[in-house]
Amino acid sequence: MVIHVDQLSKSFDYYKKETGIRNSVKNLFHREKLTKDAVNKVSFDINEGEMVAFLGPNGAGKTTTLKMLSGILYPSGGSAEVLGYTPWDRKNDFKKQFSIVMGQKNQLWLDLPASDSLYLNKCIYEIGDQKYKDTLDELVTLMDVRHLLHVQVRRLSLGERMKMELIAALLHRPRIIFLDEPTIGLDLVSQKNIREFLKAYNHEFRTTLLLTSHYMKDIEDLCKRTIVINQGKLVYDGEIRKINEVMNEKKRMKLTFSAIVERKDLAVMGSIKEYSGHEVILEVERTKFKEYSRMAMDHFPVIDLNLEDIPLEEAIARLYEQPEPQG
Amino acid sequence: MNNKFAVSFSLGIQNSMEYRFNFFMGFASLFFPIFIQLFLWKAVYSHASNMNLYGYTYRQMIVYTIVAALISRLVATGLEYDINHDIKSGGLNKYLVRPIGYFPYKICVYLGGKVLSFAITLIMLLGVVLFMVYYFKAPISVSRILVFGVVLILAVVLNFMISFSVSAIAFWLTDVSYFFHVTALLIQIFSGGIFPLDIFGAAWLAFFDYLPFKYTIYMPVNVINGKLTLLQALHVIELQLLWIGLLLLLTRYIWTVAIKKYIAVGG
Numbered sequence: 001m002v003i004h005v006d007q008l009s010k011s012f013d014y015y016k017k018e019t020g021i022r023n024s025v026k027n028l029f030h031r032e033k034l035t036k037d038a039v040n041k042v043s044f045d046i047n048e049g050e051m052v053a054f055l056g057p058n059g060a061g062k063t064t065t066l067k068m069l070s071g072i073l074y075p076s077g078g079s080a081e082v083l084g085y086t087p088w089d090r091k092n093d094f095k096k097q098f099s100i101v102m103g104q105k106n107q108l109w110l111d112l113p114a115s116d117s118l119y120l121n122k123c124i125y126e127i128g129d130q131k132y133k134d135t136l137d138e139l140v141t142l143m144d145v146r147h148l149l150h151v152q153v154r155r156l157s158l159g160e161r162m163k164m165e166l167i168a169a170l171l172h173r174p175r176i177i178f179l180d181e182p183t184i185g186l187d188l189v190s191q192k193n194i195r196e197f198l199k200a201y202n203h204e205f206r207t208t209l210l211l212t213s214h215y216m217k218d219i220e221d222l223c224k225r226t227i228v229i230n231q232g233k234l235v236y237d238g239e240i241r242k243i244n245e246v247m248n249e250k251k252r253m254k255l256t257f258s259a260i261v262e263r264k265d266l267a268v269m270g271s272i273k274e275y276s277g278h279e280v281i282l283e284v285e286r287t288k289f290k291e292y293s294r295m296a297m298d299h300f301p302v303i304d305l306n307l308e309d310i311p312l313e314e315a316i317a318r319l320y321e322q323p324e325p326q327g
Numbered sequence: 328m329n330n331k332f333a334v335s336f337s338l339g340i341q342n343s344m345e346y347r348f349n350f351f352m353g354f355a356s357l358f359f360p361i362f363i364q365l366f367l368w369k370a371v372y373s374h375a376s377n378m379n380l381y382g383y384t385y386r387q388m389i390v391y392t393i394v395a396a397l398i399s400r401l402v403a404t405g406l407e408y409d410i411n412h413d414i415k416s417g418g419l420n421k422y423l424v425r426p427i428g429y430f431p432y433k434i435c436v437y438l439g440g441k442v443l444s445f446a447i448t449l450i451m452l453l454g455v456v457l458f459m460v461y462y463f464k465a466p467i468s469v470s471r472i473l474v475f476g477v478v479l480i481l482a483v484v485l486n487f488m489i490s491f492s493v494s495a496i497a498f499w500l501t502d503v504s505y506f507f508h509v510t511a512l513l514i515q516i517f518s519g520g521i522f523p524l525d526i527f528g529a530a531w532l533a534f535f536d537y538l539p540f541k542y543t544i545y546m547p548v549n550v551i552n553g554k555l556t557l558l559q560a561l562h563v564i565e566l567q568l569l570w571i572g573l574l575l576l577l578t579r580y581i582w583t584v585a586i587k588k589y590i591a592v593g594g
Contacts, residue, residue, distance in 0.1 A: 072420050074587055092426040100424050107421040109338060111345045116338055123331040124427045152345075 002176060002208050003046040003069065007078035009232075010039040010064050038064045040232035041078065048175075049206035051198075053213065053223035053240070057320050061232040062212040063102075066178045069210070070100040083175060096125055099169035103181035106161065107168055108153045114164040115149045118171060125172035132171065139167045142197060159190030166197070179211035183218055195221050216313055230320045243315045249286040255279070255296055256304035269295065283310070331427055332435045339439020354447065357400050364392045364521075381525040386463055387552060391523050393455055394548045398479070399520035401448045402486040402543050406437065407507040410494035415501075419589065430491065430578070437487055445483070449476075456551065465553055474560045475551045481567040482543045488574035489514065489539060495578070498585035519545025539570040 015031045017023055039061040046052055054062040067073040069080055071087035071094070080087060085094035108117040122132045140146040143163040148156060153164065162182065169177065179198070183191040199222060202209050213219055219226060219240060226243075228236035236243060252273070255266075260277040269292045270284035284292050289307060296302055343350065372378075372385040383391060410433075413419045422429040456472070459465040493510055497503050515521060517540040524535055524545050535541050542563065550560045 067420070070424050072423050073589070090423065095424060095426040098424075100420075102417075102420070105417055105420060107425075109342060111342050112338065116341065120331070120334050120338060121425075123334045124425050126331075126426075 001045050002048045002083055003044075003210075004081040005045070005065075005069070005078075006043050006080070007041045008039060008043070008065065008068060008075055008080050009037065009041050009077035010061075010068060010073060011035050011037045011076045037232045039068070039075075039229075042229065042232070042234045043078075044227055044234065044237055046208060046210065048208055049202070050225060051202050051209040051211075051223045053211055053219040053226045054229060055212075055219060055226050055316065056229040060229045060320075062229055063180050065229070066100065066180055066210065066212065070098065070178055071095075072100075096172060097174055098176040098178065099172070099174040100178040101165055101169045101180065101182055103162070103179075103184035106153075106165055108161070108164055110154045111152060113150045114153050114156075114168070117153070118149075118164075118168055121168050121171050127172055135171055135173065136167070139170060142200070143167060143193075159186050159193070162186060162190070162194060163197075166194070170201070173205070174207065176208045176210070179209065179213075181213055182211060183213060183215055191215065191217070198222060216316075220312070228316065228319055235319055240312070243312065243319065250283050250310055251286050251289050252308045252310055253282045253284050253289060253293065253296075254304075254306040254308070255282070255300070255302055258301040258303050261300050265300075332431060335427075335432050335435035336439035339436040340442050341439075342436075343440040343443050350443070353444070354400070357396055361393055361396050364396075365389060368392065381523060382554075383523060383525070387554075388523075390455065390459060390463075390552050391548055394452065394551060395520055395523075395544055397448050397451055397455075398482065398544050398547055399515060399518065401441070401444055401479070402482050402518075404437065404487055404490040406433070406487065406490040407494040407497075407503075407511070410491070411497040411503055411507070414497045414589065423586075430582070433491070434484075434487055438483070441483055445479075449479075452551070459552075467551070467553065468557075471550070471553075471557060471560070474557065474564070475547065478547045478550050478560065478563055478567065481564060481571065482547050485539060485567055485571050485574070486518075486543045488571055488578065489543070492574055492578045492581060495581045495585050498588050514540055517541070518543045519548065523548075539574065542567045542570060 013033055013035055015027070016034055017027050038059075042061075042065060054065065056062050064073065068075050069082055069087055071090045074088045083094060083097055085091055087094065107121075108114055109120075118136065121127075127135070140149065143166070145160060145163050145167070148160055148164070153161060156164065166182070182198075183194050186194065195218060198209065198211075201207060202222075209222075211218070211222070224239055226236070226238070226240040227234060228243075253270070256279050257277075261280070263272065263275050266272060266275070266280050266282065270282045270288075272280060273283055274281040282292075293305055293307075296305065368385065368388050372380065372388070378384060380388070413422075419429065422432060456467055460467055493507070493514075496506060500506065517524075517535065517538060519541055524532055524541055527535075535545075546555075546563045546567075549555045550563060555563065
């Protein structure tokens with residue numbers, strides 16, 4: 001076990017202002033202080049070599065959790081242990097064993113070529129000359145950016161910059177990598193490149209990887225295990241494919257008819273998702289679908305019948321709406 | 328070169344040289360306020376009954392104005408905005424997660440960034456000194472110039488310490504741009520960057536003794552223009568070191584407290 005999180009919480013203070021000048025003036029003198037639980041008693045364990053995705057809507061607390069695990073933030077409650085260290089003690093020995101990459105932040109010097117920033121990291125992490133040479137060589141080959149090493153970072157494309165950021169984060173061979181939306185803002189090809197790289201890297205070095213992303217593709221491709229956080233609470237922890245099973249056991253039945261069928265005649269079988277007269281998509285209980293499909297065949301002029309799972313995005317969206325943990 | 332601080336220092340130098348035009352404009356911008364002040368003092372002295380105002384002759388006042396402008400340009404940090412940005416936009420994160428301290432890293436980069444301006448300022452000051460020696464027959468010894476060099480480096484470090492302490496306020500206040508505006512202006516005045524502190528009168532001068540500001544501009548100028556004896560100049564170095572030490576303790580304390588307040592916004 002490399003990460004152990006127990007009842008971790010973080011709350012922030014903020015102020016509220018009602019609309020209008022009157023309330024702005026009021027706020028000048030007195031402000032009502034409110035507290036937001038960004039992360040609320042989250043617990044989980046992660047083993048060495050695992051690739052885990054953090055999923056959740058904006059403001060769910062994913063980034064805040066990563067920030068606490070990397071020692072940037074002090075928690076307001078609970079505890080966490082990463083590689084045997086308490087992250088917010090910020091011990092140098094701990095810092096040398098992990099990396100955090102934030103898609104929207106950069107550690108490279110914009111006005112200098114990446115090679116300068118990389119060399120600085122070599123010195124910061126006290127990497128030996130030979131090891132540095134070998135690692136850098138390997139990484140630039142894997143990423144195919146050798147020809148860009150001596151170009152001012154400001155002049156690189158977003159995708160190229162992200163690759164350089166990753167190289168900077170991996171030079172010291174961290175045992176754990178936190179990735180906060182590593183593919184944000186990148187085009188599809190660059191996204192794919194980054195994903196493939198991460199996959200290969202994890203495979204080769206058994207590095208533990210924790211990433212947050214809004215792109216389902218990132219998560220489906222990379223991570224077996226997904227932790228879903230919503231409003232600061234952990235709502236799901238397990239295989240992403242199984243979210244569906246947990247979610248109410250529903251199936252989608254798509255029927256195509258040779259003649260128009262009335263909407264009200266179909267409603268008895270389940271909730272209608274789409275309806276166009278000749279076609280309908282119904283959501284039915286998994287346990288009932290046999291019975292209903294027979295019923296449809298018997299009563300309506302069915303020419304085609306399809307059964308499918310509820311799309312993953314939708315299952316997850318519903319998970320966000322649930323207040324209490326599942327699974 | 329393998330030390331992280333040496334490399335930070337060197338990156339500071341390289342970074343400052345990246346935009347040459349901006350770099351030279353920085354120096355060019357110095358001349359406008361100098362010219363305005365020269366005309367101002369000319370007007371003041373031509374109407375004064377006494378040739379000696381606040382202990383400065385017209386020539387001395389002109390020299391003070393030019394030298395003070397050059398030094399205040401040299402010691403200026405702009406660090407407050409930089410640090411404020413790091414605090415507000417989460418830029419501080421990258422230092423918190425890497426095995427390098429924010430303070431030592433910043434000071435190395437900053438001093439590196441000053442190397443070139445330091446060299447250019449020294450050359451310009453040398454021009455002023457030669458002018459003084461030649462036209463005013465002012466006696467300036469080599470040892471005085473050496474002492475001045477040390478005073479100048481310490482002034483740069485001292486002002487870094489002042490800026491670093493002031494910028495910690497950004498941890499507590501969300502919008503600090505005006506605050507920094509005001510403090511920068513006050514510090515500039517209290518440092519003697521615009522006119523000699525003697526203008527404030529004896530009571531204020533005594534008060535300034537208890538503040539670190541005058542050791543960044545006012546005292547260095549007085550070392551080179553000969554108002555201070557060599558012994559007094561050495562005393563200035565002592566006090567600069569004392570203030571740097573005190574501010575080091577202060578910033579250490581403030582930042583330890585502040586970093587716990589840090590909320591690393593965004594996301």
